[in-house]
Amino acid sequence: MDSETHPHFDIAWRALLSRLPANLDLDQSAREHGALKRRRVVRDGATMLRLALAYGPGGMSLRSAAAWAAGCDIAHLSDVGLLKRLKGANDWLSYIAASLLNDNIREGRAERRLRIVDGSVIRSSGKPGTNWRLHATYDPAEGRFSQLEISDTHGGENLSRHTFEKGDLVLADRGYARTPGLMHVREMGADFIMRIGWSAIRLLTPTGARLDWNALYAGMQPGEIAEHEVLVDHSGRKRGVPGASTFRCRLIIRRKDEASSERTRKAIWFDHRRKQRVAANPNPLTVASADFLLLLTSVPAREMSPDNAIATYRLRWQIELAFKRLKSGLGIDALPARDSQLARSWLAAYLIAGLLIDEAVADSLAFPPCVGATAGRAPVAVANPKNPEERTSGRDPRRSSPHRDRTKPRRRRQNPMRATPTKDIAVQPATRTMTPHVPALHLHRIPCRSGDQSGNDQSGLNKRLGR
Numbered sequence: 247m248d249s250e251t252h253p254h255f256d257i258a259w260r261a262l263l264s265r266l267p268a269n270l271d272l273d274q275s276a277r278e279h280g281a282l283k284r285r286r287v288v289r290d291g292a293t294m295l296r297l298a299l300a301y302g303p304g305g306m307s308l309r310s311a312a313a314w315a316a317g318c319d320i321a322h323l324s325d326v327g328l329l330k331r332l333k334g335a336n337d338w339l340s341y342i343a344a345s346l347l348n349d350n351i352r353e354g355r356a357e358r359r360l361r362i363v364d365g366s367v368i369r370s371s372g373k374p375g376t377n378w379r380l381h382a383t384y385d386p387a388e389g390r391f392s393q394l395e396i397s398d399t400h401g402g403e404n405l406s407r408h409t410f411e412k413g414d415l416v417l418a419d420r421g422y423a424r425t426p427g428l429m430h431v432r433e434m435g436a437d438f439i440m441r442i443g444w445s446a447i448r449l450l451t452p453t454g455a456r457l458d459w460n461a462l463y464a465g466m467q468p469g470e471i472a473e474h475e476v477l478v479d480h481s482g483r484k485r486g487v488p489g490a491s492t493f494r495c496r497l498i499i500r501r502k503d504e505a506s507s508e509r510t511r512k513a514i515w516f517d518h519r520r521k522q523r524v525a526a527n528p529n530p531l532t533v534a535s536a537d538f539l540l541l542l543t544s545v546p547a548r549e550m551s552p553d554n555a556i557a558t559y560r561l562r563w564q565i566e567l568a569f570k571r572l573k574s575g576l577g578i579d580a581l582p583a584r585d586s587q588l589a590r591s592w593l594a595a596y597l598i599a600g601l602l603i604d605e606a607v608a609d610s611l612a613f614p615p616c617v618g619a620t621a622g623r624a625p626v627a628v629a630n631p632k633n634p635e636e637r638t639s640g641r642d643p644r645r646s647s648p649h650r651d652r653t654k655p656r657r658r659r660q661n662p663m664r665a666t667p668t669k670d671i672a673v674q675p676a677t678r679t680m681t682p683h684v685p686a687l688h689l690h691r692i693p694c695r696s697g698d699q700s701g702n703d704q705s706g707l708n709k710r711l712g713r
Contacts, residue, residue, distance in 0.1 A: 263292060265602055267349040270342065281331070281338035287323045288331060291338075295598075296320060298332060298339055300594030303576060308332075333587040339594035340396075346601040360386050360558075361410060361436070362565040363418045365403040366573075370581045372591065377581070378593065383408050384565040390604035396593055398586075410436040414547070416690065417562045423447055423542070425480040432493065432544065439543045439559050444535045449491065450477040459531055463538060466501040473498050473552045478542075498541040498552045510536035524667060535550065572600050 266272075272291030276282035278365055281294055288294050297320070300311045308325040315321045315328075323331075363382040370377040379401055383393035401407075405427030410416060412435030423446040431438045449457045452475055466472060477492040502510070515537055518528045543555050550558070573579040578596040583589040 259296065262602065263324065265605060266342070267345050270345045272342075275341060276335075276338050279335075279338035279341055281335035283334075287321050287327065289321075293321055294331065294335060295342070297328060298591060298595040301328070301332060302592045303599040305577070307582070316447065325481075329588065332591045335589035336587050336594060339362060339591055343394060343597045344603060346598065346605070347394060359411070359414050361392065361408075361414045361559065362386060362398045362562050363405060363408055363416060363422060364562070364565045364569070365421075366569045368579055368581055368593065370584055373511070378589065379403075379591075380569075381407050382565065382568070384568055386561050386564045389608055394597055396590060396597075410434045412436065415439065417559060419562065420446060424559055425478060428478065428544075429480055435545045439541060439545065439555055441559065442540050442542045444531055444540065448479040449497065449542075450479055452477060452494075454492075459535065462497075462499060463534060466499070466538070468501050469505045471498065471500045471552050471556070473547070475509060476542075493544075496543050496545070496547060496555075498543065498555055500539040500541075500552075500556060502537055502539060507537040529581065534665045572596070576600055576603075 271294060273282065276291035282288065282291055288297070297311060297315060300314060301308065304311065306314060308328050309460040312323055312325045312328045315323070346652075351508050364382060364384070366380045366382070368378040368380060377399065378580055379392075379397050379399065380399065381395040381403065382391050384390075385392045395401075395407060403421050404424065405416070405418065410431060414434075414436035416431050416436055416438040418438065418440050420441045420443055423440050425447055428438060428440070428447075440698060444459050451457060454477065457476065462474065463471070474497045476495055476497045478495050479492050511533060514528055514532060537676070539556070540557060540565050543550070545555065576596055576599060578593065578600070581589060583592050683689055
């Protein structure tokens with residue numbers, strides 16, 4: 247694509263196109279995915295991408311985007327024409343987002359890489375309930391997403407949706423605590439640290455017996471951490487031979503403090519009443535488990551201690567902050583489109599903008615501020631106005647002096663306006679001087695309301711102006 251033939255390509259747009267992967271051909275990929283069929287109004291793939299970004303992250307409606315494109319001589323088309331082209335470009339925009347994700351994979355990383363998995367819901371305006379779900383994998387070391395997938399409401403959160411590499415360490419919340427998903431992580435050669443509930447996964451003792459949770463909880467004090475070796479049973483409903491469908495893991499239990507436990511218990515009771523359960527009270531073991539943090543990990547004990555496992559799991563909150571940047575910062579949750587194809591194009595355009603921003607931020611963080619220019623410089627010395635011989639390094643000596651007599655009461659600092667006697671203030675008469683840069687005020691005749699006795703003469707005008 248020769249950008250010199252398009253006068254509308256300004257410097258900022260060229261800089262944005264330069265951040266796209268070098269092996270990404272916008273024209274060829276647009277033709278392959280059906281986004282660019284005839285070059286009548288939209289001349290190339292770059293123009294189609296610019297229109298999609300104007301409609302999505304640009305915050306424009308279809309009619310505003312069409313008018314903006316015509317005014318800037320980018321493309322002359324109606325809002326209906328833009329609608330049809332955006333509906334046919336959802337696969338192509340998703341391909342661009344996937345190319346950005348693949349381009350972000352950098353070589354030379356450590357053997358153990360963190361992969362945080364989570365999902366977020368996106369609702370369309372005017373419709374109750376969840377319309378779309380965003381499945382993401384986040385890399386906290388790079389500060390960017392590594393995998394993204396958009397599905398409808400029927401697409402549940404599952405680890406089987408994501409791909410991992412050998413040696414990856416997967417962090418996920420209790421919503422992903424399902425045995426098939428854990429098996430998927432193990433089959434790909436990765437390990438996991440998962441928060442679980444007492445009934446989410448069937449856990450067995452090393453001898454194959456059912457786990458006694460009350461015995462594990464007994465005697466633990468707030469802040470205490472216990473570790474147990476367990477077997478994860480994935481034999482399904484049809485129980486096979488004992489031991490043939492299990493794999494070993496570590497169960498880490500940490501007793502919460504009283505405040506955290508009380509919040510969790512209130513949430514359990516609120517959820518029980520909201521769902522209108524048949525039982526009058528929630529399960530006693532569910533209430534007892536509210537006092538504990540349960541983590542299940544496949545990392546061997548020789549590689550990671552229980553304290554390090556808990557500290558590593560706390561990094562899972564990074565993906566929540568990334569979702570917040572997408573929603574609160576970019577506004578991806580303000581989905582205006584109701585058509586499924588148009589909504590996918592809108593979401594894909596937002597993901598492209600978010601990935602480009604993440605790449606720019608990561609590049610800026612890769613080059614920290616230079617400290618060599620300021621190395622060796624002494625701090626600025628400020629002289630004491632009462633004692634010029636005494637100098638301090640930019641601090642008030644009265645505040646930094648340790649010899650202040652603390653037995654004497656500190657004098658309260660007074661407002662200088664209140665401390666000044668009234669008799670010393672000279673009130674100057676008001677003048678009608680006008681500064682040259684202030685325009686003159688032109689008074690026009692104010693129309694009179696019905697029933698007003700002042701009329702439209704000069705006396706009525708003076709009464710309205712308070713003269």
